[in-house]
Amino acid sequence: MKCIRIYKLIMISFLMVWSTISIAQKKKNRAIKEKTNTINSYPFSDPKNEGNWILNKEISDEFEGTEIDTTKWFVEGQNGDYYIWKGRAPSQFAPHNVIVEDGVLKLRTQWEPDYPFAQESYADGSNNDTYGVFEGEPLPITTAGVVGKKRFLNGYMEVKSKQGNAAITGAFWAIGYEQELDVYELMGNPKIDGSIKANSYLATAHDWSPPAVRPTKVFNHVENLPFRTADDFHVYGAEWGKDFLKLFIDGKMVHHFTQDQVGTDWVLNNPMEIWLDSEIFKWLGLPHKEELPVDFEIDYMRVWQKPTSNLLAPAFYGFEGPILFEENPRSLKMVPEDSEPNDYQKFWSIDEASAQYLRIVHGDYNSGVNS
CATH class of the missing domain: 1.20.5 (Single alpha-helices involved in coiled-coils or other helix-helix interfaces)
Structure with missing residues (x-):
């Protein structure tokens, strides 16, 4: 018993x-x-889909699984390859800081004294800082960055994200030919009172057309928030049209730029690729060793676009170029102001025989105030 x-x-x-x-x-x-x-689902700002949005699944990512989808994303530093830059010195992008777990992309910033930092400096305007070093003293901080492999022209882009609670940025931005849109640059715990606070939001557009002399900022918006960006997840979005830009936070529109208002500084004319990364902005203070590691967390990144009955429209964007061949890899050193034709981008050209009679003396955009 x-x-x-x-x-x-x-x-x-x-x-x-x-x-x-x-x-x-x-x-x-x-x-x-x-x-x-x-x-x-639909944009957080349009839950009933009154805008007739269609999700672009080739670009969007829910960050499921156990690692980043490298068919959609280029990981900065993976296999020793960097696209455009290695990060904003003194910090450096490190591929092992790109982590996918529990349905979230985590871009980690950490203190790594044994990391083999690049023995070079990064020129940022008047700054010429060295990776892993600040004012002659070691500052072994690594960060992370990923870049979308496909570009898109116009649409609604959105992330649900939370910042790391340190003096390190979390950025959701995009670049295209001669242009940049920072949907947001946020910082969880800046050490210096400046352009980005723990409870503020900064969105900016840059003009990279040659000679691309700094400052390149053409318009921006600062929004004071009723929350700290490192305390919880929030939804940030931008609707990008051919002649307007609308910015959204938690489904509410916080600012609306139009081409007519901006004038000749309107530069958002060409297809763009999404970036998600973390950087040190030393003018807002440096992250302390004791507060690392921290994660910039992204629950999802989605892009919606609208159907068009004009099938010829996509073929005519960017009359001045570039015409993209995305099946070919981008040159890793190809910055937005590059106008050299290569396997990835082509421009309108005139053959040798025709060049006796024709030449392009000035280029302009097919859309915008001068079109």
């Missing part, structure tokens, strides 16, 4: 453990299913 009682107790204990595991697994599966279903 004693053996039977022991057996029953063992069976009851087993059933209780199994039941607990089963319930936990069901909850996890339900959460995964609910998150997966959101891939067909």
Whole structure:
């Protein structure tokens, strides 16, 4: 009888453990299913989809699985390759800081004294800082960055994200030919009172047309927020049209730029690629060793676009170029102001025979105030 009682107790204990595991697994599966279903959702600012948005699944990412999808993203520093730059010195992008877990992309910033920093400096305007060093003293901080492999022209781009609680930025931005749009630059815990606060938002557009002399900023918007950006996740979006830009935070429009208002400084005319990264802005203070590591967390990044009945329209964007060949890899040193034709981008050209009679003396955009 004693053996039977022991057996029953063992069976009851087993059933209780199994039941607990089963319930936990069901909850996890339900959460995964609910998150997966959101891939067909609409912009947070347009939950009823009155704008008739269609999700661009080739660009969007829910960050499921255990690693970054390298068919969609270029990871800065992976296999020793860097696109355009190695990060904003004194910090450097490190590929192992790109982490996907629990359905979230985490771009980590950490203190790594043993990291083999590049023995070079990064020229940033009047600054010429060295990676891993600040004012002659070691500052071994690594960060992370990823770049979308496909560009898009106009649409609604959105992330749900939370900043790391340190003097390190989290940035959601995009570049295209001669242009840059910083949908946001946020900082969880700046050490110096400046252009970005723990509870503020900065959006900026830059003109990189040659000679691309700094300052390149053409318009920006600062928004004071009723929350700290490092305390919780919030939804940030931008609707980019051919002659306007609307900025959204948690579904509410906070600013609206138009081409007519901006005038000849309107530069958002060509397809752009998404960037997500973290950087040190030393003019806002340096992150302290004690507050690292921290993660810039992105729950999702989505891009919606609208259908068009004019099938010829995409073929005519950027009359001055570039015409993109995305099946070919980008040159890793190709910055936005580059106008040299290569396997990735081509420009309108005149053959040698025709050049006796024709030449382009001035280029302009097919859209914008001068079109």
